[in-house]
Amino acid sequence: MSYRILLPAAALALVAAPAAGQSFSQxxxxxxxETQAAILQRQLPPAIQQQVAAAPGKPxxxxxxxxxxxxxxxxxxxxxxxxxxxxxxxxxLSEATGKAQWQAAAREYTARLxxxxxxxxxxxxxxxxxxxxxxxxxLSNDPAYxxxxxxxxxxxxxxxxxxxxxxxxxxxxxxxxxxxxxxDNMMNLELLFAATRLSGDSTYYKIAVAHANTTLKNHxxxxxxxxxVVDYDSASGRVTKRQTHQGYAHExxxxxxxxxxxxxYTLCYRETKNPVYLRQAENVxxxxxxxxxxxxxxxPYWDFNAPGIPNEPRDASAAAVIASGLYELSTYSPxxxxxxxxxxxxxxxxxxxxLAKPGGSRGFLLLHSTGSKPGGxxxxxxxxxxxxYFMEALLxxxxxxxxxxxxxx
Ligand code: GLY
Numbered sequence: 001m002s003y004r005i006l007l008p009a010a011a012l013a014l015v016a017a018p019a020a021g022q023s024f025s026q027x028x029x030x031x032x033x034e035t036q037a038a039i040l041q042r043q044l045p046p047a048i049q050q051q052v053a054a055a056p057g058k059p060x061x062x063x064x065x066x067x068x069x070x071x072x073x074x075x076x077x078x079x080x081x082x083x084x085x086x087x088x089x090x091x092x093l094s095e096a097t098g099k100a101q102w103q104a105a106a107r108e109y110t111a112r113l114x115x116x117x118x119x120x121x122x123x124x125x126x127x128x129x130x131x132x133x134x135x136x137x138x139l140s141n142d143p144a145y146x147x148x149x150x151x152x153x154x155x156x157x158x159x160x161x162x163x164x165x166x167x168x169x170x171x172x173x174x175x176x177x178x179x180x181x182x183x184d185n186m187m188n189l190e191l192l193f194a195a196t197r198l199s200g201d202s203t204y205y206k207i208a209v210a211h212a213n214t215t216l217k218n219h220x221x222x223x224x225x226x227x228x229v230v231d232y233d234s235a236s237g238r239v240t241k242r243q244t245h246q247g248y249a250h251e252x253x254x255x256x257x258x259x260x261x262x263x264x265y266t267l268c269y270r271e272t273k274n275p276v277y278l279r280q281a282e283n284v285x286x287x288x289x290x291x292x293x294x295x296x297x298x299x300p301y302w303d304f305n306a307p308g309i310p311n312e313p314r315d316a317s318a319a320a321v322i323a324s325g326l327y328e329l330s331t332y333s334p335x336x337x338x339x340x341x342x343x344x345x346x347x348x349x350x351x352x353x354x355l356a357k358p359g360g361s362r363g364f365l366l367l368h369s370t371g372s373k374p375g376g377x378x379x380x381x382x383x384x385x386x387x388x389y390f391m392e393a394l395l396x397x398x399x400x401x402x403x404x405x406x407x408x409x
Contacts, residue, residue: 186264
């Protein structure tokens, strides 16, 4: 059972008060984003050629993900969980600037992912197809994109197991887990909700709700922090393990996972208006925003319980996901003004010392994200999903400032 703890705004302000006068120019940040995106676009073809030559016969790289430790561009094939973020980012850039050039680029990179609509081997369909085709559909109404979204939802639905009441997240790591469900999976429900809206077929909605309810029951600790991986016995639906994959420890709070939880239950509330999801999102927000290890600039360390804090890498991607989620949550919750203030604080930080120099970082926008510290990969680097959620949050911030509805489906 979940119960509501109203976030006492005054108490929260005491824990994590933003410095006075934090602000930044949206126009300047957008200009930087355009400069950077143009550089990234130029660098992609030679980087792709190089990667193809180095690994002939491997799936063709299509979308930029990050940088190697020596600063080379990492471009990933369509099947990679991050492939949808760059096309989605270009769509958001077209929305933010109104420029046709970004829409043309968005269309080009989106088209490269279409084959994923029938790839049933992963839960990451929403990240791949909804951030790209979904954002594209919202902005263009292209019926071909609608068809891709519906096929992708049909494919994702094949991973739903009624006995567990969840989508199966991963097919890999089966030596460790029998039926792993990860908190990240909440983000892919957006695709299913959209499919019901677009088709009138309630099957997808019901799967999304079942998954959200099962995750709500099993993924959270009493303080509303989330486990990363919950493993189930698929025959009985019983939980067998609660563990981590990208966090510091099984009982720690991996920063981006907390962001996925916050954003995930906020979108579930948007789609269902079930107050249980609103309370869950508020409770997760309280965990994040009142945590003693949340730094003064609001950009989390990669794990709230990382042992070397304050000498641990940050995760700007977690901050971007949390800020975007908080902006939306601010429109639903009585704590809205405080959520918006906290999101503004994070965005001011990201738009300051976390922003890449013009021409730097091979065209990525944000610095200082962490992909997987335990895996020893992508530590203190730019990541395509940090840029995507930052741009989304920037658009949400602008809408709120104008008193307009948020640009969501
Ligand atoms: N979904 C994988 C991650 O957040 O790193």
